[in-house]
Amino acid sequence: MIVEDESSIRNRLAAMIPWEEHGIDIVALCENGMEALRMIERTKPDIVILDIRMPEMDGLSLARAIRRLDRRMKMIILSGYGDFEYARDAMESGVLKYLIKPASNDEILHAVLEGKTLLRKEMEEQHSHEALKLKWLEHLPRLQDMFFNNWITGAYSDWEIERRSKELMIRLEGKRLFSLVIMETDPLLEGEERFSDLDSALLQFSLRSIAGETITENQGGLFQDLNGSTVVLFQSAENETEGDFQLRVHFSATKVLSTFKECLKVTASAGISRVIAEKRNIPEIYHQAKAAILKRVIYGHDIAIPFNEEQQPGETVQAASITGNNLEIGIEVGDPVKSAAAIDELLENSIEKATSVDEVQVHVLYLFHTLLRIIHNKNWSIREVVGEDFHYFQHSLSLQSKEQIRICMHRIVRRMTSYALKRNQSGGHKMIQEILNLIEQEIGQELNLYGIADRFFVNKSYLSRLFKHEVGESFSQYVLKRKMIRAKRLLLEGAQVQNAAQQVGYTNVGFFSKVFHKYWGILPSEMKPS
Template identity: 40%
Template sequence: MNLMIVEDEIRIRNGLANGIAWESHGIEVVGLAADGKEALAMMEQRKPDILLLDIEMPEMNGLALAETVLQQEPQMKIVILSGHNDFHYAQRAIELGVMKYLLKPAGDQEIIAAVTEAARQIRQSLMEKHNVEELKRLWQSRLPQLQNDFLRNWIMNRYAEWEWRKQAMELNVGITGYTRFLVCVCEIDPLGEDETRFTAADSSLLQFSLECIAKEFVDPTVCQAFNDANGSTVLLFFAQEGEPDSELTKRANTVVSRLLQVVEECLKLTASAGLGTVFGPSEVVHSYRQARRALQERTVYGHAIAIPYLEVKKEEGTLEFNPNFERQLEIAIQTDEVDQANGLIEEYLQHAFSHASAELVHEYVLYLSGVFTRFIQSRGFSMKKVLQADYPIFRSLDSLTTKDQIMEWAKRVVGEVWYYMDSERRQCSHQMVKKILESVEKHLAEDLSLHSFSERLFVNPSYLSRLFKKETGESFSNYVLTRRMELAKELLTAGAKVYDAANAVGYQDVSYFAKVFRKYFGVAPSDLRPVPQNNSQK
């Protein structure tokens, strides 16, 4: 530890420097100064840790030196050795932060004790600082993974509300001020047969690349990117203050669609995404499950697409159900894991059959029927519509008399529930396309674009385009062209002028209309107008 002695009396200065065995106490005298001004000039080069100084000195006194030094080096330790037994001097020294105030003539042991105590405090402060810095370094290095783990657990509904709020604040995740969330799940699409750069063994690497691109692409102030337990990239969007759910949905669609384009540009591979709907913080798990379910629809709509979850409209009220066995069964059915659902049923009933009491087995069957009933009715479905031929069995469970009958009945119901839910989802898509078709018929004279319909329905244009083609068998643009040409033909054959027919189907430029019409039908519009009859009598 380095010591500088500042004393105007040369005898005392030399005595302090040479009369005490500083080395034996781990102290090295690195400088001697006659006043404060000289001490300041030496300090930059000598780098003392401790100052032992007098107060009364020419040029700059000890208190002025202490004030200047502590402003520049607040960690410096200062011991004053003064001949002034003045309260005001001591008070000012304490105000400045001087460690010790000794009165002359202080003994060597008293001086040594003060200086070595200063050295001890410096060493302790350095040790604590280094430990804190190391802890901060370790914390910062682990923070991204801790944040990822927290978000992953949160969307899986593994925290009570107070827990996730506390963890979010401690990990500086930055979501506690938001009340509405939307989850999107992104994955690299299955590799095609013509792909030569990568194989199935590279799937983890490709998913990691997708996550890295997403983290660089999204704005962390409005969306968090992380990975879930499956390695998929999850985007968690949060609504800004005053932003309606519809606007959050539209914004998420826009961001995700652009992200998929960026991924394709960077990796020369396609990725797809599923988008859930908007929920509050304690219900984010539902948005996540919806997003995963929507992503599975790429087997129907193709790759390189963002697919929204289609809500199924409820027909009646809802019932609450137990989250343990029922929740596992619910997740399996909702995510199309019918085999997994049947496995849960099988495990449950095997446990029921292990009981010798027929009455106890019957209670297990009653409970299972209640699980199915709550599951169906909680979605607003009609029991009779869903179960059809199996509906009477729910009213007379005593008709199930053997283990095989019970097992077959339970698995059959699982299949019926899944099939009905899948049909309802597809019906939603039918309804969406039906609305578009009806709107097209009413507005053929106006500017029609898929983009305007996608904004109105809160879905992205790519998804809507593929949905339309899947339902109608042709592209949206071709369909609109066909309807316009057919209507124009009807009007012309009924006697309408070419100009009026063109305007009726959205063409302001008559010559361009005539060109399109000729290309479509192979004849000019004027050729379809009826020839006037000559009614004169001979």
Template identity: 40%
Template structure:
């Protein structure tokens, strides 16, 4: 679960964040704030599950912060537990805190073990509430209400591009869906990950029930006025999110990604199974929903690259704007998916199936040429759809695109088809790798330039407008180590170089972002095996 710490005293704030072994208990510190006003802005983006805060702070005190959070984020704070750490033994403070639903009221100076235990107790309480909520949702499952089915059909007509803008506005109003032609939208597709072999509580037959529960959870966690949920094919779930007032562009998309990450986290906590999310590449208007949905579906397919339990924004391969793909043949869709994801085995399977169904039955040269031209046009559409040049992708195979008469026999044509399809798949993998490398390079450049600051994954994710879970997975895949390990290694290398140049220990600590020299010494010794004082100038 995610923990956010609000404390105006820097030393105590850093001690609580870094000296208490949160990670050993499955708790992630997602943010630190020095006062209530700063925390109010940050929690909107970080969406913590647990809040540890002081009462007496400048600009905005802790109780005011809690009240403002309750007023502004009623839906989101329903599953947020708060623990107060105060130096005031005042019954009135405690009484008001309890009125706002605070889980625990600790007095300073509280020990690290006492603070840790209070947070763990709050987490246990939150898990119990989530479990009760899950049971309630299962008992209250209803499929007989007419309005949800009408809304679902409407949303499928919407993403399918079957309604004009006027029809969307009129029918949306009739079905109690509040939006206008000026609103911006985003599409998120949630798909259950394959169940583990040792999973004994659920089977494939329970996919519909699990997906229904995730949909109910999404409605509970996200504002009802700005998110609509419906079932998608293959037991997937579609979330259509509307930008709230003041949300624009990248800020809106970062909010969408953060919400998706939180939904996946609660799915894992409640159901003990994992799901992944595909997120469209950017906001769109009312009539652009078919494109947003197609992008979200494509992003979800990238799960085969990054693994399960992750929210994936549509960023790897930008598709050129064009009319929606209209092929409905299963093998054609299989080939398109395999080529775009660089799946060689999927390419071979699709090519085999297409060949047997379209080419093998041909009984004349005319039928053969006509069918083969269709397959070449299919490959061309798939390549052009990605915004690539067919000539560049095909290289020496380009001549056969221009003149199929160069293929004299069925065997020659069959060999060329598979070879060319595999070449496209390889090109797709290279494009994805280059795109991922650019994002990781940006992160490494930030670390290098700002090594003197207290860099966190969440800080960088805010600036890149990409959710932290996705960045963490991508960075480890590209760099071969976790983000935190990489930052520590860079800081320790910089510190050692400074000490070898004759700088003092406190200077080496300062230029690598450590304000507490004793903590810097502890980290340095753990990394290098000697204290900073043991490093002699060269």
């Protein structure tokens, strides 16, 4: 890039020096510093020739700005001023050469070629074998994670596993046994103050770090799967029996969980696969470990669970009958003791008696269905009632232990009971007050019960009864009264009949006059301004 405010010099530099013969391209010609900065962003030059004295931004200011943008860019000052201070300031700004006008074409070309040589040397150093190796090692953990995640999904054949593992510096011995462990942090207990659900990624990272520090001997690989779980692939030592290998895997997993609990005062659990001898079966034992860790919903938290076939093909899970009548009554009357006892009874007859993961999950779905039915029957807003627990209505199977299910159910039932109690005490007045305010604001529009019910997400029959109970008259009677009172006031203030009709929502003046006469016993035209 050439930056020179005198067009004759700028054009001479571009046209009279044989740049192309030396592998140099002119990417831009600029007449001032501001234009140069804009073009630098677009053209990304390697070398900039610039004048000192230019309008808008002088050459030294431009040099300092370029230095901040890209320290590798080489700058050559071409100026008619030989003052030492200019030269010193230029060198401090990272300028490679300071040439005094009128510098010859050869001098300028020589300076540019010197910059080119220096750039090539810096690039060669940057992309040297050692530098590339350092970058490779920097990205290696991520590449290894990608390899393992592809492997557990069955994406590789045997020869690909061998080749890619060697490329990524993963030691997989020949004839060895393998077992896989999945580790996950347990759900935080109610009352936990040091961590929240927002810290789940931090806790999972801590678990992986502790696993990496604890498990070192004959480790096949440690990685994070696409669910964020910590996964450890163990391989047996030479001449290690299957029994000894299995025990070592169990003890290692337990050691990680114990260390995690000791350091962070929260718990984690692990699922442990069976032992296999073929690398191609790694996807199978990954699914075994996933199935094993799901069983913490049965056995609780802070546990390493080995995989064991629990259900034979064709075996089905039956959910206990969950009616929730006592629960609905307890919530409706706002009795926290009665509703708590009712949810305990439902939990005892379903979740507590479950003996398999599938059975627990079916019962959880039924329980949430019961709570949803109660909320729907009351015409309540589910988000307003349950607050942050709305997440579990969308992801009920994320509850990972009987204790977590019990705590969650009790918390939701307490919220529902408290909500019902507040509504019983207020008689639904808050919503009715909002509707009354809405009528006043929109008195000039057509208002009907169907539209209002839709806007407040309740059914028409319920709103009709509630409105009459709270206000003492039907919705249509109240709206008519408010319109006629507003119209009478407008007419008394001097409004024309047509204008008054429009302001209370009547487009047909004749019909408005009939309604007004029927309500007040006098025609609107007979109203005299006060």
